[in-house]
Amino acid sequence: MSEQKKPKDPVERISQELADARSALTDSVEQLEDYLKPNKVASRSMQKVTDFFVDETGQVKPERLAIAGAALLGLIGLLTRDRD
Numbered sequence: 283m284s285e286q287k288k289p290k291d292p293v294e295r296i297s298q299e300l301a302d303a304r305s306a307l308t309d310s311v312e313q314l315e316d317y318l319k320p321n322k323v324a325s326r327s328m329q330k331v332t333d334f335f336v337d338e339t340g341q342v343k344p345e346r347l348a349i350a351g352a353a354l355l356g357l358i359g360l361l362t363r364d365r366d
């Protein structure tokens with residue numbers, strides 16, 4: 283409930299609770315809309331990929347690059363295997 287004084291009348295109290303709940307719901311929906319904006323989703327995803335391959339100093343993590351390269355070669359091998 284908000285920091286306002288609680289009304290003594292039950293009808294006023296319920297009305298105030300509904301107004302507070304409506305306001306909280308509106309805030310939650312606005313935050314969710316902002317969180318799900320495509321450019322923000324893409325930005326978060328790109329940051330996760332960058333964090334996976336680059337350390338705090340900005341240097342590439344060679345072991346992670348090797349893992350990704352091996353996975354890519356394995357995928358290419360699987361895709362070209364059926365063509366023979």
